[in-house]
Amino acid sequence: MKQDPMELVQGTLDMLILKALIWGPKHGWDILCWLRDTSEGEIAIEEGAIYPALYRIEDRGYIQANWGLSENNRRAKYYRLTEKGRLELTSRTTTWSRYVRVLARILAT
Amino acid sequence: MAEQNRIRRAWRLMLRRSDVDRAVSEELTFHLEMSVKRIVDEEGLSPEEAREEAMSRFGDDSNYQKECVEIEDRRRKVRARREYITDVMTDLRLAGRNMRKHPGFTIICLLILSIGIGGVTTMFSALHGVVLRPLPYDEPDQLIWVQAITSEGRPNSISALDYFDYREESSSFSSLGAHLLFRPGVIVTGGDEPERVISTTVSHNLFTTLAVAPLHGRGFTAEEEVLGGPNVGVLSYGFWQRRYGGDPSVIGTGIIINGASFEIVGVMPEDFDYPSGVELWTPMQRGGSSESGRGNNNFFIIGRLANGVTIQQAQSEMDILAATISEAWPEVKGGWGIRLVDLHTQFFGNIRVSMLLLMGAVSLVLLIACANLSSLLLARVTSRRSEFAVRLSLGAPRGAIIRQLLTESLVITMLGTMGGILLSLQGIRILKALSPANVPRLQSIGIDTTVLLFTVVIAIVTGLLFGIVPAMRSSRASLVDSLKEGRTSTGDRRSLRIRSLLVVTQVALSLTLLIGSGLLIRSFMRLQQVDPGMDAEGLLTMNLQLPAFSYQDPATRVQVFDAILARIKALPGVVDASATDGFPLFGGLYNGIWRADRPPADASERIPATRRFVIDGYFRTLGVPILAGRMFEPTDQDGSPPVTVVSRTLVEQAFPEENPVGKILILPWGEGIPLEIIGVVGDLPDYGLNAPFRPAFYLPNRQYPQANLNLAIRVDGDVTALVPAIRGIVREADEDVPITGTSTMTDRLSSSTAGFRFQILLLGVFSVIAFILASTGLYGVLSYFVSQRTREMGIRIAMGAGPAHVMFRVIRMGAIWAGTGLLLGLIGGWVAATLMRGMLFSTEPTDPLTYLLVALAMAVVALLACLLPAIRAVKIDPLEALRAD
Numbered sequence: 001m002k003q004d005p006m007e008l009v010q011g012t013l014d015m016l017i018l019k020a021l022i023w024g025p026k027h028g029w030d031i032l033c034w035l036r037d038t039s040e041g042e043i044a045i046e047e048g049a050i051y052p053a054l055y056r057i058e059d060r061g062y063i064q065a066n067w068g069l070s071e072n073n074r075r076a077k078y079y080r081l082t083e084k085g086r087l088e089l090t091s092r093t094t095t096w097s098r099y100v101r102v103l104a105r106i107l108a109t
Numbered sequence: 110m111a112e113q114n115r116i117r118r119a120w121r122l123m124l125r126r127s128d129v130d131r132a133v134s135e136e137l138t139f140h141l142e143m144s145v146k147r148i149v150d151e152e153g154l155s156p157e158e159a160r161e162e163a164m165s166r167f168g169d170d171s172n173y174q175k176e177c178v179e180i181e182d183r184r185r186k187v188r189a190r191r192e193y194i195t196d197v198m199t200d201l202r203l204a205g206r207n208m209r210k211h212p213g214f215t216i217i218c219l220l221i222l223s224i225g226i227g228g229v230t231t232m233f234s235a236l237h238g239v240v241l242r243p244l245p246y247d248e249p250d251q252l253i254w255v256q257a258i259t260s261e262g263r264p265n266s267i268s269a270l271d272y273f274d275y276r277e278e279s280s281s282f283s284s285l286g287a288h289l290l291f292r293p294g295v296i297v298t299g300g301d302e303p304e305r306v307i308s309t310t311v312s313h314n315l316f317t318t319l320a321v322a323p324l325h326g327r328g329f330t331a332e333e334e335v336l337g338g339p340n341v342g343v344l345s346y347g348f349w350q351r352r353y354g355g356d357p358s359v360i361g362t363g364i365i366i367n368g369a370s371f372e373i374v375g376v377m378p379e380d381f382d383y384p385s386g387v388e389l390w391t392p393m394q395r396g397g398s399s400e401s402g403r404g405n406n407n408f409f410i411i412g413r414l415a416n417g418v419t420i421q422q423a424q425s426e427m428d429i430l431a432a433t434i435s436e437a438w439p440e441v442k443g444g445w446g447i448r449l450v451d452l453h454t455q456f457f458g459n460i461r462v463s464m465l466l467l468m469g470a471v472s473l474v475l476l477i478a479c480a481n482l483s484s485l486l487l488a489r490v491t492s493r494r495s496e497f498a499v500r501l502s503l504g505a506p507r508g509a510i511i512r513q514l515l516t517e518s519l520v521i522t523m524l525g526t527m528g529g530i531l532l533s534l535q536g537i538r539i540l541k542a543l544s545p546a547n548v549p550r551l552q553s554i555g556i557d558t559t560v561l562l563f564t565v566v567i568a569i570v571t572g573l574l575f576g577i578v579p580a581m582r583s584s585r586a587s588l589v590d591s592l593k594e595g596r597t598s599t600g601d602r603r604s605l606r607i608r609s610l611l612v613v614t615q616v617a618l619s620l621t622l623l624i625g626s627g628l629l630i631r632s633f634m635r636l637q638q639v640d641p642g643m644d645a646e647g648l649l650t651m652n653l654q655l656p657a658f659s660y661q662d663p664a665t666r667v668q669v670f671d672a673i674l675a676r677i678k679a680l681p682g683v684v685d686a687s688a689t690d691g692f693p694l695f696g697g698l699y700n701g702i703w704r705a706d707r708p709p710a711d712a713s714e715r716i717p718a719t720r721r722f723v724i725d726g727y728f729r730t731l732g733v734p735i736l737a738g739r740m741f742e743p744t745d746q747d748g749s750p751p752v753t754v755v756s757r758t759l760v761e762q763a764f765p766e767e768n769p770v771g772k773i774l775i776l777p778w779g780e781g782i783p784l785e786i787i788g789v790v791g792d793l794p795d796y797g798l799n800a801p802f803r804p805a806f807y808l809p810n811r812q813y814p815q816a817n818l819n820l821a822i823r824v825d826g827d828v829t830a831l832v833p834a835i836r837g838i839v840r841e842a843d844e845d846v847p848i849t850g851t852s853t854m855t856d857r858l859s860s861s862t863a864g865f866r867f868q869i870l871l872l873g874v875f876s877v878i879a880f881i882l883a884s885t886g887l888y889g890v891l892s893y894f895v896s897q898r899t900r901e902m903g904i905r906i907a908m909g910a911g912p913a914h915v916m917f918r919v920i921r922m923g924a925i926w927a928g929t930g931l932l933l934g935l936i937g938g939w940v941a942a943t944l945m946r947g948m949l950f951s952t953e954p955t956d957p958l959t960y961l962l963v964a965l966a967m968a969v970v971a972l973l974a975c976l977l978p979a980i981r982a983v984k985i986d987p988l989e990a991l992r993a994d
Contacts, residue, residue, distance in 0.1 A: 028136060029143040046168035047144065051137060055180040070139070077136045 005044035013045070013053050015096065018062060018081060018089040025078040027070060028054060054079060062088050129185070133177045137170060200516035207517060211489075215521070217889070218485055221882060222525025222568055225478025227532025228878055229564045230556060232471040232871070234533065235540055238554030244453055245380055247320035248413075253420060254455035255285070255410035255427070260444030266290040269393060269400035269408050271434055271442070272312070278430050281423035282412040286311065286318035289399065290407055292387055294817065296656045297352070298845055299365040305654050305847040306348060308366070308389040310399065315390075316343075318413050319383065326360040326375030329392040336396035340371040346379040348388035366391075368658025404441035411452065424449045466945050467868070470625065470875045473618045475564065477879050479571040480611040480618075481886045486518065486572065487608055488893045518572030526565050530556065544867055608890045613930040615886045619879035620934025620967050625941045626872040627959040632950040633862070633869055641858055642693070642793040644732030647684075648821055648854035649828045650692060651835070655816040656845050663747070663814040669842055670724065670810075670818060676838045682826050687730040688810070688818040690722040692854075693793035694861040697721060702806065704763055705773035705783055715777075718759055718804040719795045722815050727807075728754070728790050730821050731854075738770040738788030745787075746811040751776075753784040757792050759804035774806065784808075797861050799950045821854070828853050868948070880970070883930075888974035891923050895978040899985055907987035916979040923975030931964055931971075938963070 008016075020031045031054075032047055057063050062085030070076040081089070144163035148154055154162060164170070208215040246252060255275070257267035269287070276285045289310040297304045313329035316322070323343060333341050342364060344353075353359045357376075364371050366389070377390075393400055399407050414423055427447040435442050497510055533556055541554075653673070660666045670688060677686045691697040701715030709715050725741040727733075736757060745752050753774060760769045769786045776782040784806070792802040810818070824831055832851055839846055859866075895902070902915055942954035952959075 027139070029140045032140070047140065047166050048137070048168040048170055048173035051133075051140075051173050052176040052180065055177045055184075059180055059184045074139060074142075075135065076139050077132075 005042050007044055012096075013050065014057055015089065015092045017050065017053055017057060017079075018085055018092070021063060021079055021081040021085070022089065025066075025068075025080040027076040027078050029076075031079070057085070061085075129178055129181050130174075133174055133181065137167075137174060137177075141167060141170070196512070197516070200513050201520065203513055204517040204520045208520070214485065214489060217885065218482060218521050219525050219528055221478050221481050221485070221885075222522065223528030223532050224878055224882070225475055225482075226526055226529025226561075226564045226568060227536060228478075228875065229471050229475045230529060230533040230561050231536030231540065232467060232875075233560035233564075234537060234554055234557040236468055236471075237557045237560060244456070249453065250451070251283075251414040252319070252452040253282070253412045253414060253423065254450045254452050255412050256448045256450055256455070257406070257410075258446045258448050264448075265445075266406045266409055268403050268405045269395070270403050270405075272408050272410055273395065274434060275410065275427070275430055275447075276312075278433075279412075279423075279426055281415055281418045281426045283415040284314050284318040285410060285412040286315035287393070287408045287410045288312070288315055288384055289393075290409055292384060294654050294849075295367050295389065296654060296845070296847060297364060297366055297389075298368070298656070303656070303845045303847045304352065305652075305849050306388045307386050308391060309384055309387045310393050311390050313392050315411070316377075318411055320413070321378065321381050323375035324378040325357045326373070328375055329390075333392045334395055336394040336400075338392070338394070340369060341374045341392065342366065342371045343375040343377060343390040344373060345377055345388040345390075346381070349376045368656060403438045412449075420449050420451065466625075466948065467871055467875075469941070470622055470872055473622050474875050474879050474882070475567060477615045477618050477882045477886075479567065480615050481882050481889075482568070482571050484608045484611045484886055484890060487611075488889070490514070515573070519569070522565065522568050522572050525568065526561075529564070530561065533561075540871075543870060605890075605894065608893070609926050612883075612887050612890050612926050613933065615879075615883040616927055616930025616967065616971065617933035617937055619876065619883040620931060620963065621937035621941050622872070622876040622879045623963045623967065624934070624938025624960060625945060626869065626876040627963045628942050628945070628949055628952055628954065628956060629865075629869045629872055631956055631959050632948070632952045633865060635951045636798050636862055636865065639794070639798045641798065642733060642791050643854075645854040645858050647824050647828060648731065649824055649831065649835075650819055650821055650850070650852055650854055650857065651832075651848055652817070652819050652850040653688075653839060653846055653848060655843070657816045659843075659845065660816055666814040666816055667746075667811055673838055673842050674724065674820070676842075677820070677822060677835055680831060680834055680838075682824055682831060684823040684825050685726060685730040686820060686822045687727040688724045688820045689727055690810070690815045690818055692819055692821070692857065693795045694797055694857055696796055699803075700776060700778075702774050702776050702784075705775050708775075716759070716763055716804055718755075718806050721805065721807050722810040722813055722818075723807050724810045724818070727821070730823050732823075733793060734791040736789040736791060737768070738786070740788050740790075741807075741809040741811075743811065745809040747814075749812070751782050751784050751812060752787045752809065754788045754790055754807040755786055756790060756802070756805040758802045759806060760789055762804055798858070799862075799865070819850070880967070884970045884974050887923060887927060887971055888977065890926075891919060891975055891978040892981070894922060895919055895982045898982075902982050902985045903987040906985060912983040915982050915985075919979040919982050920972075920975045923971065923978075927968065927971035927975070931967060934967070935960060935964060 016035060017031055020026060020034045026034065028050060032045075032050055035043060035045070035050075054063070054065075058065055058079070062082060063079045064082050065077050065079050067075055068078045141160075141163050144166065145156065145159045148159040148162050149156055152159075152162075167173075244252065255267075257265045257271070259265045272285075272287045276287075279285060292307050292309045294305045295308045297306050311329070312318075313331050313334040316328040322328075324346065326343070328343065329341065332338050344359075349355060349359065359373050360375065362373055364373050371391070393408075399405065412423075414420065424447075427449060431445060431447045435445050500510060501507070537554060537556065653670075655666055655669065660669070674686050674688065677683055697719050699717050699719045701717050703709050703715050723741065725743055725745070728735060728740055738754075740754060741752070753776075755763075755769065755774070763769070763774075764772060769789060772786050774784045774786060776784055790807075793805065794800065795803060795805060820835075822831070822835070836848060839848055905915060938960065939955065942949075946954050
């Protein structure tokens with residue numbers, strides 16, 4: 001049976017968005033769908049919250065936005081990971097993995 | 110590639126705030142629509158229900174919208190700023206490269222700007238410092254000159270008694286101060302050397318009226334203003350430094366003034382100089398001789414308006430008070446009134462006219478400099494049209510080109526401004542060094558930042574107007590037209606027309622200035638030819654003041670001067686020597702006198718005549734022509750009948766067609782002294798060389814022995830070589846007699862015209878600057894004309910046109926412009942000359958010689974300016990010319 005979705009830990013949404021873009025440009029809706037599908041619905045997030053996050057990340061230069069056409073021929077804003085973003089993602093992933101590992105080890109004792 | 114970036118940036122810059130709003134909203138709407146679609150498809154809800162569900166999953170959309178817009182706005186702002194800085198740096202680099210590539214253009218532009226800005230800043234700074242600057246007192250607008258007006262409507266000084274009445278009765282003034290009209294020299298003794306110091310007597314509250322506090326010690330108190338009160342004095346900063354080395358402990362110590370002991374109670378600040386030149390102030394003595402008598406008009410009054418009182422309100426109150434006094438003392442104050450003038454106007458009103466003239470000249474120079482600059486920039490922009498056209502066709506936005514031009518003119522203006530500041534620093538130094546002593550406040554001027562700002566703004570506006578407007582026009586031009594037409598496009602013709610207009614203006618304006626200064630120079634030459642009424646060459650002059658306290662007996666004064674003069678006359682090289690209480694040229698005291706046989710009905714019928722005391726031999730020593738009768742003899746002394754010698758103008762006024770010798774004049778001293786006229790002498794210019802002669806009468810010093818006399822010594826040979834010997838003689842006669850004002854009579858003559866010469870110098874310098882600017886302007890346009898016509902000239906030469914023909918074409922062009930400018934300039938000069946008529950001396954504003962000479966000089970220079978480009982035109986190689994472009 002399905003568990004209740006979890007709240008996101010502070011600061012992890014940015015990382016997840018960067019991860020979502022690693023296979024190519026996506027618009028906001030796509031990112032959200034990817035997040036929901038990949039987490040199998042276990043992450044609770046207010047959908048609108050990803051937009052300020054996107055703008056913030058863009059401001060930092062990790063992603064770049066461009067208007068394009070969606071699958072159904074609508075104008076949509078696509079976000080693309082920049083080189084800087086890719087590096088950031090790698091470094092954050094490493095940090096997080098370590099964090100999770102250490103935490104798991106402590107909690108397992 | 111760089112251009113493409115610029116386009117994108119320009120596009121982004123053009124996105125306004127509402128666009129950000131719209132873009133965010135579009136993005137969020139897209140999300141919601143996708144969400145609704147999916148809910149309908151996968152969960153089978155109706156569209157309305159799906160919409161609600163989507164909204165609730167999305168959260169507070171307006172809040173997210175706001176947050177996104179804020180982030181985006183901030184990002185754009187930061188970005189725009191960063192890009193702007195990069196762009197400016199690029200433009201600056203480009204401007205620098207362009208300036209280096211065209212050093213001639215750059216240097217000329219910078220010179221014009223520096224001269225223009227420097228000259229104007231210097232002059233306006235002087236003008237502002239001398240005339241326009243407020244008085245150096247607190248709340249200067251409240252300070253009022255309280256001018257007494259006589260029954261004849263003339264301004265006059267006023268009696269101390271009237272002053273006390275006004276001070277006690279009026280309520281419009283918070284303070285009403287007064288000072289003595291004279292600035293008598295007093296003798297300070299007790300140190301190593303007796304010193305003659307200019308002093309004056311002031312009301313106890315004069316310093317507080319002006320709101321100037323003493324630097325050390327205090328001012329005067331009301332108790333000290335009364336006869337019999339304590340003897341106190343306040344020193345000027347300069348006197349304090351000179352005599353006491355700036356020692357603050359002098360406060361409370363004693364000082365011997367004219368033999369009497371005074372206590373020093375205060376020292377005034379360094380910049381306090383009122384009344385001008387005074388070094389020692391003592392309080393009025395209510396009840397003393399100067400302060401008694403309603404008709405004893407010895408004082409001037411300065412008031413400070415009470416808060417909120419207007420000058421009109423104060424005037425109405427003073428009118429009432431003046432009427433009361435007038436009624437109470439009809440015989441001396443009948444019909445007298447008071448007129449209030451603001452202090453600034455009273456002090457500087459009379460030099461305002463000449464300053465305004467200079468201001469006009471300065472403005473003309475600035476105009477010429479701007480016209481010149483415009484002309485150059487215009488030429489530059491026109492010659493770069495092809496460059497702009499190519500860049501435009503490669504996709505450069507017009508804004509970028511315009512901004513680059515803007516940067517270039519700003520860089521040139523900045524450098525020019527720096528040059529201008531350096532120049533005006535020098536200019537102000539030179540101005541101070543050359544100025545005559547009587548220009549008030551000039552020594553304390555510095556560069557005026559307001560003025561500098563103003564001129565820089567004008568220069569920038571010029572740069573914008575003439576550098577960018579044509580650029581905008583040509584940036585609109587099509588590439589094909591521009592390239593095809595090459596260097597003879599219609600746009601060039603238009604700009605040539607504008608430039609020629611500018612040249613005409615320059616020639617006209619500088620001719621106007623030249624005529625103005627030419628007329629002043631003519632006036633000055635006439636002034637030099639004025640007969641000074643005496644033989645000024647070889648005359649040494651100096652002032653001796655006997656300490657009045659040790660020469661109470663008038664006979665001792667006569668004796669000591671006789672002894673000194675006798676010893677001086679005995680010196681080898683001295684031809685003659687005499688003395689007077691006042692030399693000509695710098696004014697003097699006068700009395701209203703009348704013919705004994707024609708007593709005047711009232712005071713206005715008296716003859717105002719300059720009065721001088723002289724020692725016998727005075728006219729002979731000065732070389733004043735003796736026209737009739739005899740001169741004073743040593744026998745015209747105390748106890749002998751009162752006699753006088755009068756001037757030719759007095760005879761013309763009082764005794765036309767009559768022999769004046771033996772006639773009697775009444776001098777209204779005491780009961781009235783009947784003076785027998787014993788002789789007539791030629792006129793002396795008592796009020797300056799350019800003033801009309803006034804009647805004068807002379808009295809023998811032996812009958813009215815003075816303590817303060819000016820010696821006139823006629824010397825054969827080197828005039829100044831005798832000064833030490835004369836000093837020795839005076840020292841031996843009485844070592845307490847200070848000697849001041851040692852100079853030659855020719856120096857006195859020339860210092861009487863110093864102000865006039867200063868004006869001529871300033872105006873002359875300006876005219877020359879304007880003249881140079883206009884000539885370079887003319888030369889510049891003609892050279893440009895030739896270089897634009899290289900191909901045409903080449904063809905003409907190839908077709909067999911002779912050099913004379915080619916030269917003629919160029920010179921004709923210049924001659925038309927210069928001629929038009931000359932004509933307009935003559936008219937402008939005439940207008941200016943009419944305006945400055947009052948400053949001219951026996952020279953008509955239409956003086957033909959001046960106009961002719963100035964126009965001729967201008968024409969010659971114009972011809973030279975045409976000749977150089979014309980010669981270049983002749984040297985054009987037809988083959989080269991045709992291959993060009």
